[in-house]
Amino acid sequence: MSAVDRKQNALVVDDLHVHYFSPRGSIIAANGVSFSLRKGEILGLVGESGCGKTTVAMAILRMIQPPGRIVHGQIRIDGQDIVGLSERAMRKVRWQELALVPQGAMNSLNPVTRIREQMGDAITTHEAVSREQLRERILKLMTDVGLPERVISMYPHELSGGMKQRVCIAMSIALNPKVIIADEPTSALDVVVQRVVAQTLLDVKERLGVSMVLIGHDMGLQAQLVDRIAVMYAGNLVEVAPVIAAFENPLHPYTQILIESIPSIKERKPLKVTEGITHDLRNPPPGCIFQFRCMWVEQKCRESAPPMMEMADNHFVACWQYPERYESTKTQSDLTLENS
Numbered sequence: 621m622s623a624v625d626r627k628q629n630a631l632v633v634d635d636l637h638v639h640y641f642s643p644r645g646s647i648i649a650a651n652g653v654s655f656s657l658r659k660g661e662i663l664g665l666v667g668e669s670g671c672g673k674t675t676v677a678m679a680i681l682r683m684i685q686p687p688g689r690i691v692h693g694q695i696r697i698d699g700q701d702i703v704g705l706s707e708r709a710m711r712k713v714r715w716q717e718l719a720l721v722p723q724g725a726m727n728s729l730n731p732v733t734r735i736r737e738q739m740g741d742a743i744t745t746h747e748a749v750s751r752e753q754l755r756e757r758i759l760k761l762m763t764d765v766g767l768p769e770r771v772i773s774m775y776p777h778e779l780s781g782g783m784k785q786r787v788c789i790a791m792s793i794a795l796n797p798k799v800i801i802a803d804e805p806t807s808a809l810d811v812v813v814q815r816v817v818a819q820t821l822l823d824v825k826e827r828l829g830v831s832m833v834l835i836g837h838d839m840g841l842q843a844q845l846v847d848r849i850a851v852m853y854a855g856n857l858v859e860v861a862p863v864i865a866a867f868e869n870p871l872h873p874y875t876q877i878l879i880e881s882i883p884s885i886k887e888r889k890p891l892k893v894t895e896g897i898t899h900d901l902r903n904p905p906p907g908c909i910f911q912f913r914c915m916w917v918e919q920k921c922r923e924s925a926p927p928m929m930e931m932a933d934n935h936f937v938a939c940w941q942y943p944e945r946y947e948s949t950k951t952q953s954d955l956t957l958e959n960s
């Protein structure tokens with residue numbers, strides 16, 4: 621990886637641990653998550669429900685609520701660690717550097733306020749602008765996300781799901797952030813509208829040159845949108861790879877299952893069901909996190925956790941199936957440190 625590449629990280633998450641504390645033990649929702657987001661790229665974050673995707677997103681924005689807490693790790697934006705920042709300093713970083721399209725965003729629009737006021741509030745909370753400038757800014761944002769001007773005078777209930785979601789995207793880019801975290805921005809929308817919203821995200825990325833973490837379940841959509849993909853299982857990243865490599869040559873058994881589960885009309889086959897269930901996140905097993913569901917499990921997997929190993933250029937996997945490369949390679953954590 622060249623020195624130029626090192627400078628091009630918009631965001632680095634390094635060994636992030638997030639726990640939700642409960643009387644019956646801590647839920648380990650992020651367990652040493654490390655990845656970097658390069659400037660101008662879209663990184664997909666995928667994994668089954670409850671694996672910790674939203675937790676990682678909220679941690680990046682420092683918005684984990686009690687009983688949750690970041691217990692360890694660094695989150696660097698343009699080289700600056702934000703984990704230790706005061707809440708006041710963090711408020712500036714949020715929105716101006718980072719923006720979130722939260723999971724279920726369209727349902728969080730205020731039902732009794734017109735779009736114009738909601739967007740205006742998002743801007744005037746952070747910037748002093750005249751009424752006229754504000755109107756111009758809001759209209760420009762509407763154009764950026766492909767919505768007609770009249771939408772600004774409407775209430776959320778007058779908009780379709782796709783339009784509401786595009787309003788949320790417009791709000792997320794209102795202050796020109798460098799990084800957008802979009803948490804399942806297309807779920808709960810029909811397939812056609814999903815594509816429209818996905819295209820809106822792509823347009824926004826291209827036009828504003830932002831970098832994006834795109835969280836989702838839909839592997840088909842991820843294949844079309846993202847540059848690299850990070851696969852998460854039970855609080856751990858298990859594979860990080862350029863999207864073509866991940867789909868053509870998935871290495872981790874869990875990634876293979878995710879890809880095999882993409883339906884195809886050409887080749888109808890029985891739906892693949894993964895045996896076993898995810899362990900209790902309060903009590904992760906020693907060894908590999910995927911051992912209870914893995915078809916390749918062996919003794920070593922029960923004893924020690926495989927580190928992230930670089931198997932090909934930028935293709936990382938945590939699996940003891942590929943041990944021979946371990947000694948000769950660097951871990952993902954080493955690389956994020958180097959790249960920051």
Ligand SMILES: Nc1ncnc2c1ncn2[C@@H]1O[C@H](COP(=O)(O)OP(=O)(O)OP(=O)(O)O)[C@@H](O)[C@H]1O
Pocket residue numbers: 640647649667668669670671672673674675676686687688723901
């Ligand atoms: N406030 C909370 N208190 C306790 N546990 C929580 C809390 N929020 C999340 N968790 C737990 O942390 C784990 C990760 O949750 P998270 O919402 O990050 O998953 P996710 O991957 O975003 O799931 P989904 O795809 O359903 O949105 C889950 O086991 C969840 O039950």
Ligand SMILES: [Mg+2]
Pocket residue numbers: 673674675723803
């Ligand atoms: Mg979630």
